[in-house]
Amino acid sequence: MAKEYIDFETLKYLLYDVHQLEEILQQDRFTDHDAASLDMFLDSVKEFSDRELFPYVKEMDEKPAYYKDGAVVVHEQVGVIMKKGGEMGLISGTFDYDAGGLQMPMMAYTASAFIQDAANNHLPGYVGLTLGAAELIVHFGSKELNDTYVPNMISGDWGGTMCLTEPQAGSSLSDVVTKAVPTNNGHYKISGQKIFISGGDHQYADNFVHLVLARIEGAPAGTKGISLFVVPKKRPDGNGGLVPNDVTTVADFQKLGQRGYCTTHLGFGDAGDCQGWLVGEAHQGLKYMFLMMNGARIAVGRGAAAIATAAYHASLQYAKERPQGRKLTSSGKKDLETGQTLIINHPDVRRMLLQQKVVSEGSLSLVLLASKYYDLKETLQDPSEKEKYALLLELIIPMVKTYPSEMGAQAVSNGLQVLGGYGFCTDFILQQYHRDIRIFPIYEGTTGIQSQDLLGRKLLMENGKALELLTAEVMQTIQEASKYDDLRVYAGKLGEKLKLTQKVISFLVGFAQKGDYERFLSDATPFMEFFGNITMAWVWLDIAIHAKGALITGEKTHSEDFYESKIHAMKFFFKYELPKTIGLAEILMDEEVLTIAGEKELFI
């Protein structure tokens, strides 16, 4: 078993030095917090994760959640995280005081959740979805819904879920058919099936509060006819008790990874007695859901970054302890005189470890940046500043979800490879992380869907204003980096990539302007890879600037080696990752059309 799953020093470096959490704390909303109090919070989360999460990560995989007699049975640590999570504010940390929260910045919350995800990615989802469901009620629900459900959720006594996917519709929410029929008693009668419901049932919550997308009888077709309902597993009986609400646990999906995190199939209203309460206005369900979606997508990126981080530290530890092979002599022969070398000294192993490092630390930095934008757009007073950060968040969110997921999976695979044959064996944790992380490119909108969102919606939104704002941020980083002699060359490279990006975008947008949307979006996924890669080069250059600044000014809170290692990692990203964008640009600007369905049968 690996000894460590994160590098706490790097997390704090990114949080305080690079992303300047203390600036955020200047906002009125956060007056009760300071660096010392948040440090104490993070330390307590680390201590909790060391004790209650990390020791069970392998066991939760080996003894997965299962379905029995109409219910799902999960590992007992689910009970611990629900209860302790409620007590520690892990569910309601970012909520208003009024809603029972701690008014914590999203940045600090993200850092705390990252620690938990890295310790044991099977557990934090249980509180995370409870948070998400409660947040929907807090923001859009009536006072009655708030009073009835939210306190029990943020205490961790009741679980919360998001019920979007249906068997026949998958990602296509336009085709949701779960039905809501109005009654005269203020509630609706709900009927339908929902699948892939994370945390949808288990023995450690007294009740479950499902936030369900459904279509009110007679509603318009497509996404404009979807409403949001609170559908509890047990409903209040009016006398302070609870009675069953005709919500059935049909099955628990058995999965490749995250096997301790249950994924249920729920049936609503099989017996015609399932009651649901409308959240906010009719037909606005998808809008509400998507307002909350940014948080969910930050959470997915964060989880993937966390698994990649844990995998990096596990393979790093192995590489530092495992002797194997020899260094090469100047004649190109293996040196048989001296003993075996540690595998960390082989360049190919270092290459794999550095790739893991740039992906995992870079992903964490991106996720914290998104959290910072989130905090700024929520708390800034000036409307145009508020809008600026809202737009920046909207633009980067598909990458925040996708880059850690896609590249994190590749990084974990490198981690497995570092261990050679042992990496494939269940005695080591890498094979589990390889399975666990594979859901992240699918969660909360697949990579294909995120890519269409990025290219088809976010780039063009408000006449490209979000893109202009992001470009300005990147330009500023380039200017700052140019001040340092040994960063200037990287600043120059990023500047060139910015120009290339503009070229690629104007080529692609040409298709949209001609009304050929299918062609416009057909290579959205390679575009995501292209744009995400360049965004990460920016993220790394920013990390390097802060390191360089500390080295030069001497205002060091870390060791010299620590700062140098961050600059080295940036260089690694620019040498080994960034060049991929040249080929991607060629793909994206190739006139040949090969993936749009035509009359020819291609799959023979």
Place this chain on the structure above:
Amino acid sequence: MAKEYIDFETLKYLLYDVHQLEEILQQDRFTDHDAASLDMFLDSVKEFSDRELFPYVKEMDEKPAYYKDGAVVVHEQVGVIMKKGGEMGLISGTFDYDAGGLQMPMMAYTASAFIQDAANNHLPGYVGLTLGAAELIVHFGSKELNDTYVPNMISGDWGGTMCLTEPQAGSSLSDVVTKAVPTNNGHYKISGQKIFISGGDHQYADNFVHLVLARIEGAPAGTKGISLFVVPKKRPDGNGGLVPNDVTTVADFQKLGQRGYCTTHLGFGDAGDCQGWLVGEAHQGLKYMFLMMNGARIAVGRGAAAIATAAYHASLQYAKERPQGRKLTSSGKKDLETGQTLIINHPDVRRMLLQQKVVSEGSLSLVLLASKYYDLKETLQDPSEKEKYALLLELIIPMVKTYPSEMGAQAVSNGLQVLGGYGFCTDFILQQYHRDIRIFPIYEGTTGIQSQDLLGRKLLMENGKALELLTAEVMQTIQEASKYDDLRVYAGKLGEKLKLTQKVISFLVGFAQKGDYERFLSDATPFMEFFGNITMAWVWLDIAIHAKGALITGEKTHSEDFYESKIHAMKFFFKYELPKTIGLAEILMDEEVLTIAGEKELFI
């Protein structure tokens, strides 16, 4: 469950049309075979695979091999493939008549094994390693060893294994410490531990014949002191019976994938009574092993190509049956009027399927090409022709092992993604293939080791003669393609890549010439990706030439759509895969050194 795991028509197209199996059959060795008899053989293997292999692929994963009371217990189909494999010639197909074989071309054998691998990758290894072990005895063993062991192995009654890896040495065979002490009775006393022994023990063989690398007492250090021994689990007692030979099954490794294919830890001579017989001469063990290694590496590439193929067909079938989402209208909105479309009509899904197609069919073609080179170097009479194909085989072998493994794993991951959330669920086979294929970049020399072999040994061997020969082959394909109007542009692209390759190689070789071998080889893995990708572009252009030729001459053995689909796939490779080489070339020719261990601690 998917209905089909290969496309038999494509297999035959590659075998007969592209790689011209019938040319090979002109050689004296193969006079008893013709296309009709080999077709019949392949049909019987397909029928056998349909009936005895494919139906058990999921069950073998769900009920993995396990260790109990000093022995390994495997699925009962292991007994079927050992017995039937022996009867059908699946073990000795390529052997000389004298050695009990069928003198079948390697090309036909590879095709037959590909079918089995695709049907159920957990099973063919049992006969494959028995074949490999028997082959070593046939080629290098004494008559007595041959008479004692080979007939029982090729009948499938006795299993065979290759015992290379030791716990302390991993890939580093220089550090093998298993000991062989001479006796006066013609045998050696063997003692040591071997791990990761595929098919090392099970209940369906009467005996096991282990081919063990060990060091004779007093032998030189490093790989020059390694000898090869036959070490049976039970040794002949001199009276026609067998007695235990002090070979202990210590454990069965539990793994991420290929869980039905046991991977054992064997102890030799724990009680001081383990006898081994030297194969060939002392200290020549590694040389013998490596002469057989080409076959083993073709087998690994073939297995990975086969899993990628099975995954492609499973996801293709799903994409053709699953309705989800809408086509985009010319206003960029989803079309809500008509019904849902099948997901195969979404460009992003087609892109993933086509990527799977080019990787799986291209890998199969590469594997068949290697088999053809193998047949030619074995059977041609003219020494310079013989040498030509031997060198071509040596050069491509690291790619034959690596490209299907690395890119096959990416293709399978795309297959899983095609299924969305269902791809992550154990109800579908994709998640299993995702696990099964992950061992292939590790098997028989990891990707890092193959890459060092390619760049450090093969490119430079015989003063670069192998590279010259391969370049000439590629040039010939370019010339042929240039004859066709609509292939000319691709021929031109490949020509440019050839020039780029020369530039990259001369840049890298510069380091070797300066004696800086560590730098020379430090980016061997990106070089493998670069060179492998360009090699595959050649493979695909060759496939397209044969398709185009058939379309133009009208000598069609397949439908017009079939040929068109192959040309389309080639175009897809050139558009979506080949451009990666631009970025790789930039990485390889970057002067910055970032992965060679120095004094600085980078991993903080």
